[in-house]
Amino acid sequence: MGARSAAQRVFSRPVVVTLFVVLVLLLGASFHSYRQDQELQSVSLAELRMASWNLAQLGHEADEFGHELRSMTTVAADQDQLLLQYDILWSRYDYLLQSRESAPTRNHSDNESRLRSLFSQLRAMETPLMALVSGQRVDWDTLTTQWQPQRVALQQLVVDNFVGDETGQLMDQVQASRERLSLLSVLTLVVVAVILGYLAFALIYIRRQSRIDQQTGLPNANYLQVLQSVGVGQAIIACEIRDYRVVLSEYGTDYAADLTHTFIDRLKVGLELYSFQLVQLSPSEFVIFVHTGDTGQLVRQLLASVHFDWMVHDAVLPVRGIFGIDPAGAGPIMDWQDRYQQAQRCLAQAERQGLDHCINNQDLRKQLMEERLVHAGLVRFLADEPSSLSLSLMYQPIVSTGDIKDIRGAEVLLRAWQEELGPVPPNRVVELCERFGLGRQLGRWLFRQIAMETRQLYTDLGFQGTLSINLNPAMLADELETDVRSLLLDAGIPASCLCLEITEDNAALNFGRINELIQRLSQAGVGFALDDFGTGHSSLEYVRELKIDRLKIDRCFVQGIEHSAGKARFLGSIIAMAEQGFLKSVVEGVENEAQWNLVRAMGGSLVQGFFAYKPLLFSDFVAEILKHWSTVSSDHTLEVSS
Template sequence: MNLRALRRSLILRLVGISLLLLLIVQAAGFVVVQTFIVRNARAQIERSLDVDERVWRWLLDQNAVRLKEASTLLASDYGFRSAVNSGDADTIQSVLENHGARIGAAMTALLDPRMQLQAASPSRTAAEYQSAVDQAVPALVAQPQGSQIAVVNGIPYQFVMVPLRAPLLIGWVLMGFPVNETLVSEMQQLLSVDVAIQIRDAAGAVSVPVSSLPPRAFADLRDFRMGGEREIGGETLLVRAVRLDSGATSARALLLRSLDDVVEPYRQLQILLGVITVVGLVLFALGSAFMARRVTMPLRSLVDATHRLSQGDYGAPIEHTTRHDEIGNLARSFDRMRLDIAGQQDQIRRLADIDRLTGVPNRERFRSALMDAIGPGGGGRPVAVIALDLDRFKHVNGVLGYALGDRLLQAVAERLGMQARSSQDMIARLGGNQFAMMLPGGDATSAREMAQRIIRAFEMPVAFGDQTVDLSAGMGIACWPGTAQDADTLLSHAEIAMYAAKQRLSGALVYEPSMDSSSAGSLSLLTELRRAVDRNELRLFLQPKVTLTGQPGNAAEALVRWQHPERGMVPPLQFIPFAEQTGFVRQLTLWMFEQAVVFLAQPQVRAMSLQISINLSTRDLLDPELSNRFGALLERHGVSASAFCLEITESAIMDEPLRAEAMLNRLSEQGFKLSIDDFGTGYSSLAYLKRLPVDELKIDKSFVIGMAADDGDEQIVRSTIDLAHNLGLSVVAEGVETVAILERLRALHCDDAQGYYISRPLPMDDFLAWHAAAAEGK
């Protein structure tokens, strides 16, 4: 573990904080104990110094009594008094010296009644005796029973004075005893207290003539001016200064007791407390670390578990869930979260792969399976893809509601699943109303067979209560190996073929490169189409319509042909679907309408009262300027809108019903005749027929061609004719290939017919010739 991680360690923090708190408590306790010990020691020393001071004064008093007795004994000595009376100086001096030596007096003197020095022992000089007399005598005269301290030559002396009578007062005996090491030692031995005598003369000089302390401490004692605490020789001493009456010279006895000596017995206690503190800290640290580890190890385990969860591993259970403490509660919460997340992830994966509405795989799952099928794992087996787009689904949502639309998608998915050959076939919803089917091992033939099975499965309407919905769809087929090299392109080709099938109403178509408006060839085709309009390469053809009375009709359907300078005549199926995909169909429609208007504006054509039908696509109906463009061309050439019949497929209306219906109403108000093209191919809606301004129904050629061989087709044609007439609409049948079909339509009271039996689409000049010939032969 690196330093940064160590700093962030929860164990270190817990142990550190615990130790810090314990250390603070112990330190506070140690400080309190130390303070108490020192304060108690100071109080103890102060009490001892009180005793010391009393004992010191008592010793001085006892010493004074002893001196007083010795002095009295000398004063009562008959021989001494006789010597004094006789004035024998030698005898007096000898007695003073001998008696002083006998009792230990350092200074012995005889004063006359006037307190003048008369005689003295020879141990000191006359000046010293005079100094003693000057200092001690005045105080002793005032208090003859007491003693007086006088400093002589820097040495303190305790003086006493007694009268000398014979029987009258003949003088005074003055005796001085030095306050020396003997007294100090006696004091130290008696009370274990250090004593020092401090002398300060009149000039302020300080000396310590007597002390129980080592000589090195004298300097500190000389600087000491008052009682209190003093650091002397590295030792803390408490000092009590006792003033000695000494006249002009200040003399003090310093009583000193060591604070360290008093505290010393407590040092062991402090050391023991320190050892206990250290041991306690160590034990506490170990215990805290152990407890913290018991807490942090499960937490570390939970951290590892969160890392596994973040990496998507939800299988490993969380540890410590059996504990009955907070860690156990946390672990159980983590484990519940793991299970919840695992469930959510499973649901997300299902949602990522499965369409929630229908329960079949979605586009991404289908794409992934398709990649696997055509990838190395597929073994090189061929794959066919069918893309399917339901017809009129927007209409179902708009009329029946989105809920019923959802149920319709579920029913479609169910029916598609029933058509699967095996479990290897995959049904998927690509989005909206689009589905797809993958056929592993399938080719174009098997895909067409599957498409026919789907068409037959869709023949049965879907019933939702009292609502019945017819099913139909456009399907596109793409196969691998082929033009597509990857899954995305293969699926795109299937969708392109699907859109082409819907536009051509072909049911199912296999992908061809010409369908792909995104290919390089298609891009060049779009450029060529634009150039064809500019260079007048397009041609307007007219396919005649006749009444079923056999008379030549005055109507025709306009069709476009492309006379390419290099390719020759290009079939409509090679560029019309492409134009619808790219939106260029609007330019083609406008070009056809303008050519037809110009044709009708010719004088010979005006006399024919010809009506031309023009097809409109979905993109045309969604162009909001369509009616304005048509009106401008009609006005420019002076042609009436009634000269045109605009044919629209029901699929064009159903894609955007509201916008398409609005445009059709505007066109009808302009005077255009409207016709429903390819009626009966599964897009029929009676509700729209009732609501739209339609004038004509055009029966799809697939029913007309099948009349000769299929009674069912004839029934559809008959029903359509009857329905149209009941609605007040005229009927046109396209795809008349034989005279038998023509006669049958006449028997069914069909109004008009067109087809190759009557005439192929003709150039405009040929149409005029055909019309003239037909008029001559009537």
């Protein structure tokens, strides 16, 4: 029988109930015995005390009467004193036979019948004593002889009540009750001690079991709460089963549990050459404390062990583990919980970047530190508070292929500056906003800033181009329509001059929801474009499913077209596909004259790139528009993105 089975029996319900019942019975017996003892002491002993006192008084008063009776034969006899003692003795008998207080005395053994007999004999002496009062001559010897048997019987009554069998039995009962109570007290203490020991053992067992996962037998998350330290020479590894929730949702808990066991077994294979401690945080999350000086070798072994194909039903599922590693001796010495946090950060970083592992090093720590600075600055900046980070906009003109100076619009580029870091890449700003729930705040700031800077271009200068805005993921929500109307349209930007850009990643394949947003805003006159076409895995699907007006062709299709006829033909086919789908196309990344000439020859496109214009401040952008105002057509396009 295993230790677990034995523990289950020790802590089974019958054992617990039995101990409880035994304790209750002993406590009940002890209480009952205690009550009996108290009754014997408070009632029986009190009765005995009262009976003894009453009979003692009776004997004393009888002695006084006998003494006075004997003295009547002497010269110093006092008749009044004799009568007084007779009356006292008479009253004592009457009290013992009639009063409620004397009931214990009467009720003990045959006391009442004996008292009545003695009282009757005393009353028989009343006639000669009354003759003494009337002055008649009394035969004192006869009275003395009559009194003597009474005296002997009375003394015997007193002796019997003090040392008789009934009194001895009463005392024996008291002693037996005390012995019984003492024994029960000892037994109760023994049982209480056993139960306390049992409870102490149960507490230790439960605390130990609370730190052990019942399914796998591994230390669980509670184990980390009592962990005091981790050796400097130990690496801390946070691990997770990728797509575990997919298995759980598709195949159920039994198969998910089987996957967990299989994954653990393979983890142990990868760690078999090391001294390690494996802790299970959840069915799909683990922490490993392992002694190693070669983190790279350890990671290779772990990846080889936990990257496998898992059979379930007739399907083969690729199982992958993700690792975040804080290696031994990485960075300054710090508390193990801080190191554990670093490992978790590495794990999160690996998940965000789609990697199978991430190792804590100086570059990563620098990156995380920079992200914290940028995030803190964003929070304050977007709350309109003094901040170490500032955001601004730049405009890169978009031109017609027919004339490089024919400005049809501009892409508005987000710029960020942090006091300690200097310029911050815009994509990092957007990613941090999305990660920490600031995406919509960033979008609303962008709308307000664009409206503030470009409003006069429409109201005062009469510009008729289209304003297109690149949407970050958080902006693709039901509130988008409200934000566009309140922050852009109400500010004076015509709806027909707006085109909102959606990237492939932002659409997230939820075409129904995205198309509902597009439809509502399209009814107001707002256009939509698909940005960075060709960078995703389902570009054609997005073109087919999304109700867009424009297609922005990524710079990756432009690079090298001047050196490769095949690349040039491929770009031309994309432009032609857009035309066949009644979509306007914008070719991004045209950087030199050769690329310009090739794209122009393909026809029907707008162009954006350094060969035409670099990003400009808004004032410079307006100056360029005014400079070429005479050549700007009525359908100019102003494109804005972040």
